[in-house]
Amino acid sequence: MHPRGGRERAAVRKGPWTAEEDEVLRQHVREHGPREWSSIRSKGLLPRTGKSCRLRWVNKLRPNLKTGCKFSAEEERVVIELQAQFGNKWARISTYLPGRTDNDVKNFWSTRQKRLARILRAPLSRRRPAAAKHSASASTASSSAAASHDHDQLLRAPKPEPLCQDQDQVLRLGTMIPFQETPMHHIGESSQEPPLAANQCGDSPFHGLLDPAPILQPPIGFAAMDTAAAGCSSSYGAAPEAHYPLSFLYAGDPAPMLDASSFIDAATLVHSGGVAYLEPKRELEPQQPPVGFFGLEGEDDDDYGHIVPARRGTPDVHFDDLAPEMFDFFELPPSPPPSPSTRH
DNA sequence: AACTACGTCAACCGCATGGCC
């Protein structure tokens, strides 16, 4: 548009890469290593920017990438736990996942957040069919039969009352939908975003529970990890008993967001008939964290999308299996209030 | 068959950082 300094350069090509371009890029890396990206264009090898070349190499051409391979349950768990620990430091998280790029992790997380947001945002009248559809579509990774079984059980369970009668107490789920990041992170991180958990949880019974804790060993020696998805189930054996049960419920938007205290005060997790659901609390039970509620675990590779294990001996529940009724008592505002302060 | 919703993924953009001169 506005060439600086009067320097004219050949037109930069954008868009999908061709096989020929890939081969040129591979050849460049063979000769020079994965650097000097800008020289690719300056030498006239490719009409691509250095950034574009680097991105193509890192995300697609680099050896040992797990392209086209869905995240295993173990990988999913690692991402979730590391995201809780580090925040949206995708490059850092990806170092714990051999064969995965930061883009992979980022896309995985984004997809997951969108799915959660959609479920929570969907009006009641649409949630049932939507969830049924979703359950069907997710059945490639989890058992739709089990899902319907859980749904049936949940439907038979007594429906909890609305979470809060007082509008001021209503959870502002609409504003927390983006789920850009969880608040419990920043160990040794100089994050641009203020951590939320400590402030927002306040003296809630979750305070402390949400505190970050060292979870995974540093990515030293990936030999045990660098396997096909099916083979890495115990690679993080040292991992974590620590869980962040509400991590996905928190939003990155630091503004009003979730009033965690009211949420925590208002509801508790109930397991009944193998199904977990929220129930309004009449009295606060300060020392009773909802262990297992939306915690994240995976037992095997069939557990994709599996995020609601019930701890303490209760059966696991898949997120994909969650009945939409679980969210019925969240009174969603008609439209989330904009939070311009959070955008730059 | 057409439409819609959703999931996935590649690629771009803007900004930050660090090295070099």
Added chain:
DNA sequence: TGGCCATGCGGTTGACGTAGT
């Protein structure tokens, strides 16, 4: 010390495929 440049990172967008209606 400040400017330039290369590189890295996180956020966002859009294309495409698939499944449901």
